[in-house]
Amino acid sequence: MKKRRDVFDAFRESGQQLKATPSSSAWRKLEGKLDAQRRRRRIQFFGITSIAAVLAFVVALAAILPLLDNARQTAYAKTENPAPQSFETLIPVSEADEAPIRAVEFSRQHERAARPIAEGSSGQKLVLAFQAESGGSK
Amino acid sequence: MDEKTLIAACKQEDRKAQQMLFERYSPVMLGVCRRYLKREEDAEDVLVEAFYKVLTNINQFRDMGSFEGWIRRIVVNEALMFLRRTHALQHAQELNPQIDAGENATIEEEISARELLSFLEQLPTGYRTIFNLYILEGMKHREIAELLGISINTSKSQLILAKQRLQEILIRQRYPLQ
Numbered sequence: 383m384k385k386r387r388d389v390f391d392a393f394r395e396s397g398q399q400l401k402a403t404p405s406s407s408a409w410r411k412l413e414g415k416l417d418a419q420r421r422r423r424r425i426q427f428f429g430i431t432s433i434a435a436v437l438a439f440v441v442a443l444a445a446i447l448p449l450l451d452n453a454r455q456t457a458y459a460k461t462e463n464p465a466p467q468s469f470e471t472l473i474p475v476s477e478a479d480e481a482p483i484r485a486v487e488f489s490r491q492h493e494r495a496a497r498p499i500a501e502g503s504s505g506q507k508l509v510l511a512f513q514a515e516s517g518g519s520k
Numbered sequence: 521m522d523e524k525t526l527i528a529a530c531k532q533e534d535r536k537a538q539q540m541l542f543e544r545y546s547p548v549m550l551g552v553c554r555r556y557l558k559r560e561e562d563a564e565d566v567l568v569e570a571f572y573k574v575l576t577n578i579n580q581f582r583d584m585g586s587f588e589g590w591i592r593r594i595v596v597n598e599a600l601m602f603l604r605r606t607h608a609l610q611h612a613q614e615l616n617p618q619i620d621a622g623e624n625a626t627i628e629e630e631i632s633a634r635e636l637l638s639f640l641e642q643l644p645t646g647y648r649t650i651f652n653l654y655i656l657e658g659m660k661h662r663e664i665a666e667l668l669g670i671s672i673n674t675s676k677s678q679l680i681l682a683k684q685r686l687q688e689i690l691i692r693q694r695y696p697l698q
Contacts, residue, residue, distance in 0.1 A: 386627065389627045389690065390683065397555065399633045400552075402550040404546050404550050408546065411568045
């Protein structure tokens with residue numbers, strides 16, 4: 383003889399046994415959703431990574447630019463406006479001592495574009511300018 | 521593959537393990553969905569959505585309780601959310617809380633799962649939801665009231681009415697109740 387029991391206990395027991403097989407498209411739908419979620423996550427990851435990379439580049443640039451500017455100014459100062467390597471004391475010469483001054487002047491002229499020397503005729507003698515002034519009358 | 525290995529593989533997003541998990545638990549969980557939702561298509565949509573949540577939140581599962589119980593809670597919540605979205609729960613009204621519940625009938629016969637489903641399908645959504653949560657999920661009226669955003673008295677009265685309706689259905693189906 384079967385034992386009598388509460389009708390809702392009977393419901394509870396049969397409720398636990400209730401099973402149904404999903405259609406074959408259920409897994410495909412779920413897989414599609416999982417794939418889409420994976421793609422979204424990848425896009426988010428690359429988005430965040432690229433934003434972080436751009437930020438890092440901007441920060442690095444902001445830090446490096448002043449250093450580059452300093453280096454550029456230092457290089458400019460060295461090449462365009464070099465600091466004197468040594469000093470030479472110039473001693474003023476007396477007006478009486480003309481010869482060295484003239485010699486310097488000659489050498490300066492000599493350094494400029496060379497001008498052809500007018501040798502004159504074969505009977506003439508080539509002398510230095512100041513000798514010509516002092517002794518030319520001889 | 522045992523349950524722990526399967527969970528660990530699903531945490532690594534192994535697609536074959538995810539499919540295996542779905543195939544292992546989906547028949548029972550679709551049974552749960554069918555108890556809450558009349559339309560088979562709705563039940564399957566809820567099942568897919570619930571398993572999507574299970575697989576994308578599986579890292580939150582701690583080995584503290586039953587894995588099947590954890591999945592079942594997600595499935596039930598998803599079914600309730602579906603019912604709220606479709607406004608099927610809006611018409612649950614509070615009836616006289618003094619209504620006499622009476623004694624539950626007793627039965628000798630077995631009620632098959634298929635018969636249970638056909639009886640539940642004849643209940644209005646509000647009755648069916650509370651009957652499911654109280655009788656089949658074993659929740660308290662306080663928990664049901666919080667979950668559905670209704671008063672405890674509404675939960676109680678809906679359950680009494682659901683029981684009365686079910687007993688009437690059983691009698692109509694010539695079940696020998698006492």
